[in-house]
Amino acid sequence: MLTDQERALLRRWQAEPELSAGDLAAELGLPPATVARRIERLRENGVLRGVHGVIDWKAAGYKVEVSLRFTLDKAEPRALDRFLAAAREVPEVIEIQTFLGRVDARLQVIARDLAHWRELYRDRILTLPHIADIEALMHVTRVKTDAVLPV
Structure with missing residues (x-):
C-alpha cells in the first residue's frame, strides 16, 4: 500500500519525470534523503520499474x-x-x-x-x-x- 507521501511523489514525478530527487524534495517540502529513500523503496517493491525515454514514432517518420x-x-x-x-x-x-x-x-x-x-x-x-x-x-x-x- 502506498503512503500519502509516496502518492504525492508519484503524482509529481509522473507530471515531470525529468525532475531530480532534490527537485522533488523541494517541491514536496521533504528532505532530499527522505525522497531518495522513498524512491529506492518504490523501486525495491516493484512500483517503479525504471525510467524510460519516450520517442514519438510519428515524428520519427512512422505514419x-x-x-x-x-x-x-x-x-x-x-x-x-x-x-x-x-x-x-x-x-x-x-x-x-x-x-x-x-x-x-x-x-x-x-x-x-x-x-x-x-x-x-x-x-x-x-x-x-x-x-x-x-x-x-x-x-x-x-x-x-x-x-x-x-x-
Whole structure:
C-alpha cells in the first residue's frame, strides 16, 4: 500500500519525470534523503520499474499504425509460444498482448507509410506461425493515451 507521501511523489514525478530527487524534495517540502529513500523503496517493491525515454514514432517518420487481432490454430501445443517468439522478432511490432477468448493475441504495428505496411504485412505478418484468422484495424485517431497512474 502506498503512503500519502509516496502518492504525492508519484503524482509529481509522473507530471515531470525529468525532475531530480532534490527537485522533488523541494517541491514536496521533504528532505532530499527522505525522497531518495522513498524512491529506492518504490523501486525495491516493484512500483517503479525504471525510467524510460519516450520517442514519438510519428515524428520519427512512422505514419501508419495498425492493430492486428489474431486467432491461432491451436492444434499444436506450443502454437502461442511460437507465434509470440516470431512476433517479437518484427521490429515494427511495438506492442504484443495475449487474451483469453476468441482472440488469442493482438499486435500493434507501425509503418512508415502504406507501401511499407503492405511489405510488412506480406513479408513479416503473414509469415508468423499458426495463424488461423487475422483482423486488421487501421488506426485513425488516438483519442486518449495516458500512462499516468491515478495515484
